[in-house]
Amino acid sequence: MKLARVRVENFGPYYGPHEIDLSVGSHAPVILVHGENLHGKTSLLNAIRWCLYQRAFDRRNEQMPFKELINYHAVDDGNWVASVRLEFTHDGVLHELERQMQAAREPVADSDFEIVQRLRVGGQFEKERTIDDRIASILHEDISNFFFFDGEMLNRYEDLVADEAGGAAIIKRSIEQILGLPAMQELHADLTDVHRAAGRRQTKALEAAQKDVEFGRQAEQLREQIEAVEKDLAELQHELAIEQAKKEELRQRRRRLGEVEAEARELATLDQDIEQLGLLRKEQQALCRTALSDSWWLTISPLANARLDEAEAQMAELSEQVAAAHVNVAERDRAREALTSGRCPTCQVELTDATRTELERHAAEDDHGEPADLTLALAELSAKVKWLRELAALGPVESVRSAHREYRRLGIEIRRKQRRAEAIRATLGDDPATLGISALEHEYDDVVERLRNINDSIQGQEAVRDDAENKLRGIEAKIRRLPGADPKIATEAAALELLRDIFDRAIDVFRTDLREQVESEATQIFTELITAADLTSLHINDQYGLRIVNRAGREITTRAAGAEQVVALSLIAALNRCAVREGPIVMDTPFGRLDRSHRKNILEYVPHFGPQVVLLVQSGEFERDRDLDYLGSSVAREYEIVRVNDLSTQSEFREVA
Amino acid sequence: MDTAEQQVFVDRSEKAARSAIKRAAGEVLAHADDDLAQGVVDDSLVDEVFRLAWRYQFSEGRVAVRAELQQVVGDRVAEVLLAAEEDAK
Amino acid sequence: MPDDQTTISLSDEGDRIVRELVERGWFSTQVAAFQAAVGVAIAHELTIDRSDLKNQTTKWNVGTLDPRLRDMIMEFGRDAAESPYETATILAEAGLRRLASVLDDEAQLASILRLDAGSDEGVEGEEES
Numbered sequence: 099m100k101l102a103r104v105r106v107e108n109f110g111p112y113y114g115p116h117e118i119d120l121s122v123g124s125h126a127p128v129i130l131v132h133g134e135n136l137h138g139k140t141s142l143l144n145a146i147r148w149c150l151y152q153r154a155f156d157r158r159n160e161q162m163p164f165k166e167l168i169n170y171h172a173v174d175d176g177n178w179v180a181s182v183r184l185e186f187t188h189d190g191v192l193h194e195l196e197r198q199m200q201a202a203r204e205p206v207a208d209s210d211f212e213i214v215q216r217l218r219v220g221g222q223f224e225k226e227r228t229i230d231d232r233i234a235s236i237l238h239e240d241i242s243n244f245f246f247f248d249g250e251m252l253n254r255y256e257d258l259v260a261d262e263a264g265g266a267a268i269i270k271r272s273i274e275q276i277l278g279l280p281a282m283q284e285l286h287a288d289l290t291d292v293h294r295a296a297g298r299r300q301t302k303a304l305e306a307a308q309k310d311v312e313f314g315r316q317a318e319q320l321r322e323q324i325e326a327v328e329k330d331l332a333e334l335q336h337e338l339a340i341e342q343a344k345k346e347e348l349r350q351r352r353r354r355l356g357e358v359e360a361e362a363r364e365l366a367t368l369d370q371d372i373e374q375l376g377l378l379r380k381e382q383q384a385l386c387r388t389a390l391s392d393s394w395w396l397t398i399s400p401l402a403n404a405r406l407d408e409a410e411a412q413m414a415e416l417s418e419q420v421a422a423a424h425v426n427v428a429e430r431d432r433a434r435e436a437l438t439s440g441r442c443p444t445c446q447v448e449l450t451d452a453t454r455t456e457l458e459r460h461a462a463e464d465d466h467g468e469p470a471d472l473t474l475a476l477a478e479l480s481a482k483v484k485w486l487r488e489l490a491a492l493g494p495v496e497s498v499r500s501a502h503r504e505y506r507r508l509g510i511e512i513r514r515k516q517r518r519a520e521a522i523r524a525t526l527g528d529d530p531a532t533l534g535i536s537a538l539e540h541e542y543d544d545v546v547e548r549l550r551n552i553n554d555s556i557q558g559q560e561a562v563r564d565d566a567e568n569k570l571r572g573i574e575a576k577i578r579r580l581p582g583a584d585p586k587i588a589t590e591a592a593a594l595e596l597l598r599d600i601f602d603r604a605i606d607v608f609r610t611d612l613r614e615q616v617e618s619e620a621t622q623i624f625t626e627l628i629t630a631a632d633l634t635s636l637h638i639n640d641q642y643g644l645r646i647v648n649r650a651g652r653e654i655t656t657r658a659a660g661a662e663q664v665v666a667l668s669l670i671a672a673l674n675r676c677a678v679r680e681g682p683i684v685m686d687t688p689f690g691r692l693d694r695s696h697r698k699n700i701l702e703y704v705p706h707f708g709p710q711v712v713l714l715v716q717s718g719e720f721e722r723d724r725d726l727d728y729l730g731s732s733v734a735r736e737y738e739i740v741r742v743n744d745l746s747t748q749s750e751f752r753e754v755a
Numbered sequence: 756m757d758t759a760e761q762q763v764f765v766d767r768s769e770k771a772a773r774s775a776i777k778r779a780a781g782e783v784l785a786h787a788d789d790d791l792a793q794g795v796v797d798d799s800l801v802d803e804v805f806r807l808a809w810r811y812q813f814s815e816g817r818v819a820v821r822a823e824l825q826q827v828v829g830d831r832v833a834e835v836l837l838a839a840e841e842d843a844k
Numbered sequence: 845m846p847d848d849q850t851t852i853s854l855s856d857e858g859d860r861i862v863r864e865l866v867e868r869g870w871f872s873t874q875v876a877a878f879q880a881a882v883g884v885a886i887a888h889e890l891t892i893d894r895s896d897l898k899n900q901t902t903k904w905n906v907g908t909l910d911p912r913l914r915d916m917i918m919e920f921g922r923d924a925a926e927s928p929y930e931t932a933t934i935l936a937e938a939g940l941r942r943l944a945s946v947l948d949d950e951a952q953l954a955s956i957l958r959l960d961a962g963s964d965e966g967v968e969g970e971e972e973s
Contacts, residue, residue, distance in 0.1 A: 277771075278769075278771075281772075281808045281809055282772065282808060284808065284817065284820075285804070285807070285808035285820075288817050288820050288821050288824055289824065291817075291821055292821055292824050295825070380869065383869045383870070384869070386959060387869055387870055387871060388872070389959075390870060390871055390876065390880055390957060390959075391871050391872040391873060391876035391880075392876075394876055394879035394880040394882075394883060395879075395883050395916060396880070396883065396959075397880065397883035397884050397886070397887040397888075397956070397957060397958050398887055398920065399958065400887070401886065401887060401920060405919065405920070482919070485912075485915065486919075498959065502954050502959040502960065505950070506950045506951065506954070509950060578789070585791075585836060586832060589789075589791045589792060589836060590828060590829060590832045592789045592791065592792035592795075593792045593795040593800075593831070593832060594828060595792070596783065596784070596787055596789070596793070596795075596796045597796055597800075597801070597804060597828070599783045600776065600779050600780045600783045600784070600796070600801065601776070601779070601804075602779075603779035603782055603783055604775050604776040604780070607776075607778050607779050608771070608772060608775035608776075611771055611774070611775050615771065
């Protein structure tokens with residue numbers, strides 16, 4: 099399977115229709131999608147899962163009810179409809195799968211929804227009832243976890259790797275399931291059933307012939323005993339599965355309790371920070387307040403400046419006028435004096451007629467105005483210029499400007515922390531840590547004890563069954579060799595026994611092969627990813643315990659920093675590679691707990707994980723400037739999931755150029 | 756991925772299964788004491804049974820598979836017995 | 845000016861706004877807010893119709909105000925010569941309403957009050973809030 103396009107409508111934070119192109123080429127198999135927490139990365143992964151299997155999971159790996167998958171805005175509109183459309187190729191043929199959920203009114207349970215599914219293969223519609231089987235044959239849900247996984251699953255596998263007894267069983271099941279063992283096991287069960295039917299036919303034949311009936315009866319008794327034991331074993335296996343699931347759940351709760359405590363601590367720190375920042379902000383505002391109250395004319399400063407320029411120009415002009423007026427008065431007085439004396443005041447020569455006329459003109463002039471009036475006007479203007487200068491000089495002092503900027507910056511930081519605090523409150527809200535750690539530990543120990551007992555019972559019953567089987571085999575062989583035995587029935591029974599033995603043995607051989615195959619693949623991947631040079635391989639022993647082996651061939655049992663996470667990733671990648679089906683890998687925030695050096699190795703290796711890898715990352719675990727280089731030219735396309743508004747209820751895909 | 760690549764991929768896991776079955780068959784048949792049965796359970800029957808299993812990787816409802824198994828083995832047994840009868844004549 | 849006011853009155857709305865400005869911590873006193881509002885109106889050429897001013901309450905004696913306010917009105921206000929304090933009241937009411945409209949937008953408030961004068965940079969991270 100290779101994904102081409104996903105189209106979501108009203109699913110999760112995606113209001114209305116949104117599409118993302120996930121197609122890749124062989125030289126660029128990676129699609130990179132960035133998104134902050136709660137923006138919609140996990141919803142994208144869930145959309146794919148839901149379209150394929152009609153199931154979506156929350157961060158605690160619990161199945162989400164359908165109504166929680168519908169976008170809030172759509173619900174506000176009264177629209178209880180959501181759909182996902184997945185286009186992918188399989189065996190070179192385009193498949194278009196669409197799943198839609200619809201409720202006429204506010205739904206309470208999943209059953210209130212009508213589900214419509216459509217599948218087109220190579221342009222032809224498939225019958226609706228065959229769709230789920232078709233999908234199962236392309237990529238069965240049981241193995242889908244090794245294709246679509248998130249950091250939580252890596253954490254779970256990390257625990258499995260560390261925990262020997264419990265982990266081994268799950269690792270064993272994973273390996274067998276993904277590599278095709280179930281097919282063989284189912285066949286073995288079928289052969290057993292058919293062989294038993296043949297044996298019964300033999301018994302009936304004996305009864306009909308009324309000969310050697312005793313053998314037949316013994317055989318029948320043994321068969322009944324075996325069937326009874328098998329029924330017991332089935333019940334014990336069922337109990338075993340329940341207890342193992344309980345153990346897994348307790349382990350998760352123990353881990354979650356740790357996480358919850360961490361989040362509660364973070365919340366307390368955030369609340370403290372918010373209070374502190376609030377006080378600082380008030381201080382900054384106080385600085386601004388003083389400035390605004392004392393210098394209330396701040397806003398007028400620019401006007402004052404303009405006015406000042408005008409006034410200063412006027413003042414310059416007026417000064418000139420005053421000077422000119424003074425000169426004029428002096429000249430006028432001199433002219434009058436000359437006219438009175440009849441002689442030039444400088445050289446005392448008698449005035450001529452022309453000179454007299456000129457002097458009379460001067461004596462009459464008063465164009466420039468009276469100096470006294472002008473001087474008064476100048477004085478008034480000068481005063482105005484003085485206070486305008488005072489005004490214009492006042493702009494907000496740098497310290498007030500920076501106080502206001504700081505005030506705004508603090509406001510933004512406070513809002514950021516408030517949002518984070520809200521997010522934490524939302525997750526803590528429905529996860530009450532009702533059990534303390536020690537109570538959990540007790541429960542865990544009880545479960546481990548019960549598991550031990552069940553395993554003992556299983557072993558006991560298996561021994562009884564094997565014993566009976568051997569006895570039955572002996573009798574059946576005798577029956578076959580009886581003179582007068584129906585050759586067809588006898589031969590069929592014998593042939594089926596042989597076939598059953600062959601496939602019984604084949605299962606053991608296959609198991610070992612699978613284990614070796616996975617071990618070899620996982621080791622190859624592990625050595626590419628691990629930074630510690632002395633850790634050279636992974637070993638999966640008979641009990642399916644997973645160990646790191648160092649250069650000296652010694653198994654490492656102590657935790658090496660970061661190594662467990664790398665082992666978990668190597669195992670999952672190896673299982674994916676060896677799987678009976680091929681599919682896209684969609685990894686949701688897988689890097690959260692990895693250190694930088696391992697992250698680099700993994701990113702460099704990502705393009706080799708498979709023919710299509712979709713990486714969903716958040717900024718905390720992926721620094722675009724640095725980490726993009728590690729992916730090289732393998733990225734076909736890059737997207738960002740962005741919020742349309744400030745709420746977590748509306749997102750969209752944006753391609754990064 | 757084109758069809759040729761896809762084919763290689765699927766064959767790899769099938770190949771592993773077949774290899775395991777071949778080895779198992781070798782071991783088991785070496786110790787079998789029923790000649791007729793040995794005659795019935797040859798490579799081709801084992802192969803046919805395996806193909807049946809591999810086709811039904813994950814399906815529920817084994818009733819159809821069992822019926823087919825019974826048919827396949829029954830037919831084969833009939834063939835072998837008939838051949839044996841012919842030889843005896 | 846025999847016809848000018850000797851007291852300053854504010855409308856309901858104007859009164860509410862000066863109180864809020866002090867409550868929100870932007871001004872130490874209501875008078876300071878009043879005076880700044882005059883400045884805002886002059887700087888942004890705002891005015892308001894007398895008929896929009898409802899329910900006047902007497903707030904202060906004109907002596908309470910900064911004497912430079914009168915000079916300011918005379919210099920910058922339009923038609924202020926006859927009654928500068930009446931003009932001041934009208935300007936203040938207009939300025940107060942403008943301040944009220946941007947009270948929740950810190951960037952705009954800063955701009956109107958010229959607290960960010962001379963600086964073109966925004967505040968880090970402001971776009972996301």
